[in-house]
Amino acid sequence: MMKHRIGEVTLTVLGPDGHPFADRVVTVAQQRHDFAFGNIGFDFIRPVGGPGQPGYFGGGEHIDLDTLADAWLGLFNTATLPFYWGGYEPRRGATDAVRLEKTARWLAERGVTVKGHPLLWHTVQPDWLLGLELDEVEALTRARIRDLAGGYAGLIDVWDAINETVIMPVFSNGDNAITPLAWDRGRIAMVRMAFEEARAANPGATLILNDFDLSSAYEILIEGVLEAGIRIDAIGLQTHMHQGYRGEEYMQKTLDRFARFGLPLHMTETTLLSGDLMPAEIQDLNDYQIPSWPSTPEGEERQAAEIVRHYRSLVGHPAVQAINYWGITDDGAWLGAPVGLLRADGSRKPSYDALAGLIKGEWWLPPTEMRTSADGEVTVSGFFGDYTADGVAFSISPGQPPYPAKILLNS
Amino acid sequence: MMKHRIGEVTLTVLGPDGHPFADRVVTVAQQRHDFAFGNIGFDFIRPVGGPGQPGYFGGGEHIDLDTLADAWLGLFNTATLPFYWGGYEPRRGATDAVRLEKTARWLAERGVTVKGHPLLWHTVQPDWLLGLELDEVEALTRARIRDLAGGYAGLIDVWDAINETVIMPVFSNGDNAITPLAWDRGRIAMVRMAFEEARAANPGATLILNDFDLSSAYEILIEGVLEAGIRIDAIGLQTHMHQGYRGEEYMQKTLDRFARFGLPLHMTETTLLSGDLMPAEIQDLNDYQIPSWPSTPEGEERQAAEIVRHYRSLVGHPAVQAINYWGITDDGAWLGAPVGLLRADGSRKPSYDALAGLIKGEWWLPPTEMRTSADGEVTVSGFFGDYTADGVAFSISPGQPPYPAKILLNS
Numbered sequence: 001m002m003k004h005r006i007g008e009v010t011l012t013v014l015g016p017d018g019h020p021f022a023d024r025v026v027t028v029a030q031q032r033h034d035f036a037f038g039n040i041g042f043d044f045i046r047p048v049g050g051p052g053q054p055g056y057f058g059g060g061e062h063i064d065l066d067t068l069a070d071a072w073l074g075l076f077n078t079a080t081l082p083f084y085w086g087g088y089e090p091r092r093g094a095t096d097a098v099r100l101e102k103t104a105r106w107l108a109e110r111g112v113t114v115k116g117h118p119l120l121w122h123t124v125q126p127d128w129l130l131g132l133e134l135d136e137v138e139a140l141t142r143a144r145i146r147d148l149a150g151g152y153a154g155l156i157d158v159w160d161a162i163n164e165t166v167i168m169p170v171f172s173n174g175d176n177a178i179t180p181l182a183w184d185r186g187r188i189a190m191v192r193m194a195f196e197e198a199r200a201a202n203p204g205a206t207l208i209l210n211d212f213d214l215s216s217a218y219e220i221l222i223e224g225v226l227e228a229g230i231r232i233d234a235i236g237l238q239t240h241m242h243q244g245y246r247g248e249e250y251m252q253k254t255l256d257r258f259a260r261f262g263l264p265l266h267m268t269e270t271t272l273l274s275g276d277l278m279p280a281e282i283q284d285l286n287d288y289q290i291p292s293w294p295s296t297p298e299g300e301e302r303q304a305a306e307i308v309r310h311y312r313s314l315v316g317h318p319a320v321q322a323i324n325y326w327g328i329t330d331d332g333a334w335l336g337a338p339v340g341l342l343r344a345d346g347s348r349k350p351s352y353d354a355l356a357g358l359i360k361g362e363w364w365l366p367p368t369e370m371r372t373s374a375d376g377e378v379t380v381s382g383f384f385g386d387y388t389a390d391g392v393a394f395s396i397s398p399g400q401p402p403y404p405a406k407i408l409l410n411s
Numbered sequence: 412m413m414k415h416r417i418g419e420v421t422l423t424v425l426g427p428d429g430h431p432f433a434d435r436v437v438t439v440a441q442q443r444h445d446f447a448f449g450n451i452g453f454d455f456i457r458p459v460g461g462p463g464q465p466g467y468f469g470g471g472e473h474i475d476l477d478t479l480a481d482a483w484l485g486l487f488n489t490a491t492l493p494f495y496w497g498g499y500e501p502r503r504g505a506t507d508a509v510r511l512e513k514t515a516r517w518l519a520e521r522g523v524t525v526k527g528h529p530l531l532w533h534t535v536q537p538d539w540l541l542g543l544e545l546d547e548v549e550a551l552t553r554a555r556i557r558d559l560a561g562g563y564a565g566l567i568d569v570w571d572a573i574n575e576t577v578i579m580p581v582f583s584n585g586d587n588a589i590t591p592l593a594w595d596r597g598r599i600a601m602v603r604m605a606f607e608e609a610r611a612a613n614p615g616a617t618l619i620l621n622d623f624d625l626s627s628a629y630e631i632l633i634e635g636v637l638e639a640g641i642r643i644d645a646i647g648l649q650t651h652m653h654q655g656y657r658g659e660e661y662m663q664k665t666l667d668r669f670a671r672f673g674l675p676l677h678m679t680e681t682t683l684l685s686g687d688l689m690p691a692e693i694q695d696l697n698d699y700q701i702p703s704w705p706s707t708p709e710g711e712e713r714q715a716a717e718i719v720r721h722y723r724s725l726v727g728h729p730a731v732q733a734i735n736y737w738g739i740t741d742d743g744a745w746l747g748a749p750v751g752l753l754r755a756d757g758s759r760k761p762s763y764d765a766l767a768g769l770i771k772g773e774w775w776l777p778p779t780e781m782r783t784s785a786d787g788e789v790t791v792s793g794f795f796g797d798y799t800a801d802g803v804a805f806s807i808s809p810g811q812p813p814y815p816a817k818i819l820l821n822s
Contacts (some may be wrong), residue, residue, distance in 0.1 A: 040695065137680070166631065167627070167628055170627060170668070182669070187630075187631055189636050216578070216628045217626065217628035220577065220598055220628050220631045220632045223599050223635055224631060224635020225635070227639035228638035257581070260597075
């Protein structure tokens with residue numbers, strides 16, 4: 001089932017003299033997955049970037065940075081950082097750039113790919129945009145997209161370019177300046193706006209079309225966007241499962257529907273609860289506000305079992321290239337829901353260990369002693385990614401090996 | 412509310428000598444609405460075209476042609492005829508063309524605009540298409556569209572070019588050869604196929620994109636189709652209200668959403684019941700099969716009241732250009748539902764008289780005596796359409812009058 005994720009390389013191990021090293025024991029170890037196993041990095045902004053105005057979720061304050069970083073970096077290689085307009089630029093011209101850049105650098109220094117979310121969306125909007133003319137809103141939107149995509153180029157090269165376009169022009173759960181613009185200009189025009197500005201500002205970026213609406217409407221939007229000649233790099237599919245795990249069959253069908261376009265699928269926002277589920281009749285998850293939403297022992301067992309099923313089914317589908325979980329700890333989580341892999345006190349839930357059992361267990365090559373043949377060869381098989389043999393880097397990649405099939409030991 | 416439907420023309424009435432005829436009484440009468448008030452003409456196929464294989468709905472047998480024609484022609488100016496592939500060509504190469512052409516001619520001779528429905532759809536498909544390769548299905552589909560659009564040009568110049576594209580690739584309520592084609596090619600590709608073949612075969616035709624899905628998905632499809640450069644002449648909106656009248660507010664919002672594209676809106680399939688409603692939980696109306704579905708006195712009063720409200724709200728919206736009701740009699744109606752304006756025995760329901768009170772009453776200028784001024788002028792105001800004054804034709808059209816403002820009486 002995972003064979004589309006796994007490759008093999010035969011290394012010729014050369015000694016310091018440049019000759020094949022026969023019958024030599026080398027320690028081979030995986031260093032990183034090619035597959036993006038991500039999570040939000042919102043929780044790092046305060047401890048790393050420094051204190052700021054409240055308003056973001058993911059602003060937990062009860063776990064120290066070391067505990068958080070150990071857990072986070074122990075599992076994930078891709079961090080989503082928030083650039084919601086209303087949070088990033090609450091007053092016109094006064095941005096949160098310093099904290100965000102500091103946080104992004106801290107993550108990048110630890111080998112984490114940093115992703116920005118989102119360049120264009122109708123929710124979490126600044127009040128100061130309200131009441132402006134449509135043309136000015138468009139000009140400001142374009143400028144913001146250029147500034148973010150261009151300003152962070154090299155540090156952040158993956159962006160949710162536009163978020164929730166399906167509902168954008170008919171969104172009715174909060175006044176904002178983007179919905180009237182989308183109503184007037186049209187959905188595809190909004191997608192074009194986001195992608196063309198971001199592409200121009202950072203031609204090397206991976207730009208994602210992201211939505212929670214996984215109905216035919218989204219398929220049709222994608223087809224229209226592609227027909228309109230707009231290049232998108234990945235299709236983003238949200239799956240906030242506050243109302244329950246949707247199961248392998250649903251996911252498989254859904255992935256197949258979106259895989260038809262031949263583009264990588266990014267599971268951009270993934271949540272599974274370790275407590276009571278949200279009632280099914282809630283339409284906009286933001287409408288569900290309860291004073292306390294605890295993680296429960298039964299919920300934690302369920303979450304652990306479901307996270308394994310879910311990740312197995314997603315990684316098992318060849319089109320999926322990324323899974324970003326949406327929460328590391330319950331402390332400060334969106335809606336107060338127990339979505340984290342850590343409890344609010346920083347202790348690890350069963351889901352953390354269960355997911356680690358896949359990402360850093362079943363799907364991972366830990367340091368392993370291997371003995372070279374008489375020709376100095378050793379064959380390594382594993383998930384696509386970065387590896388070392390006695391500390392010397394090599395990789396396992398799809399297709400024919402363009403990577404070095406010979407490695408030179410230092411000692 | 413109706414001022415976008417009404418125009419005024421000042422006629423100079425000239426006597427046989429060519430001089431203005433002062434103080435002369437002329438009888439002015441409306442002959443036809445520009446607005447398409449339509450209904451299906453399926454019921455005429457047997458009595459006019461001759462007996463054929465069963466299988467069509469609208470194949471009632473209990474009303475004589477005169478009764479049916481009197482009622483139908485008394486209200487409507489546009490007839491939809493069925494060209495369902497499975498009914499039209501049940502065996503490969505053996506079409507129902509003779510009966511259809513005869514029926515279309517009979518209607519056209521009576522001043523009725525004939526519309527064909529539909530060139531491309533996934534339902535009511537011939538069995539012989541099943542199992543063919545996709546490329547062959549596409550070639551046959553293209554040939555059929557060309558043959559119909561081209562073969563009937565001049566007689567049928569209005570077509571539902573493609574029907575129910577939103578669900579087409581994921582339709583699961585019956586095996587057919589079109590759904591796999593749409594899954595493979597994409598929705599916009601199917602729309603392009605239908606429109607480009609039909610347009611090439613009959614460049615003067617009015618080609619309609621038609622759907623029952625009035626959600627965002629359809630809006631998004633339309634935007635994508637337009638972005639792809641496909642010219643569509645009208646947006647078709649079905650409203651089979653077997654589960655109840657949806658009300659003016661819903662209709663107004665819906666019409667506004669689709670009017671944004673600046674294209675005429677055709678209410679292609681309109682039904683209101685004069686009996687029990689279908690339960691709201693039924694998803695595909697075709698799944699509801701009951702042995703008997705009678706028209707009731709209370710249902711008939713409700714239908715009459717609702718048809719007035721519905722037509723008033725639709726005609727009141729400037730973007731609407733056509734309303735096609737979907738059933739003249741309950742005899743042989745789709746699903747056996749009491750949707751007709753006539754009962755199965757041919758007697759008129761209150762809805763017939765109520766609708767006549769609008770189309771041929773409130774919105775109609777009956778023969779009216781008017782007296783010319785000293786300059787021989789008379790000013791006529793009414794719904795856009797064709798009129799006569801003492802038998803001489805003139806029309807009232809939107810915009811500046813390009814139509815003859817002078818009429819010459821014969822006697």
